[in-house]
Amino acid sequence: MTKDEVKSLVQVNPVIVYSxxxxxxxxxxxIGAKEGYSHEVDVEGLEQSDVVDVEGLKQKKLEGVLFVEWTKDSKVNSFTIYYPANDGTIQEYRVFETGQIKETTPFKD
Structure with missing residues (x-):
């Protein structure tokens, strides 16, 4: 899937971030961010980094965070979704470039 195809599918402008x-x-x-929500983190001189807003997810300021990573020829390499589970943990659903899927709970209380 190309960048244009992702834009067409999601129909919202992304925030460009850096690993x-x-x-x-x-x-x-x-995803599902409340009006006025903002998450900007500067790390080591990066304008925007790929730090997950764990507190924002726990406080239900947004429903989820989707990161899309690209290949050199602007096709989807992998993607990761973070979302709050019913038990209060933050879940990670990651699809790798190989198609392998990994589900984890990286942020626990």
Whole structure:
């Protein structure tokens, strides 16, 4: 899937963010964000980093966060969704470039 296809599917402008691991550009979508919601984190000189707003998710300021990572030829490489579960934890659903799916609970109280 290309960047244009993702834009057409999601129909919301992404926030361009950069990986704190390698500086690689990715897109962040704040899903179901309350009016006025904002999450901007500067890390090591990056304008916007790919830090997950765990507190915002726990406080239900948004319903989820989607990160889309790209290949060099602007096709989806992988994507990750973070969302609050009913038990209060934050869940991660990640689809790798190989198609492998991994579900974890990276943020526990």
């Amino acid at each position: 704190i691991l390698d500086g690689q550009e990715s897109w962040r979508y704040d």
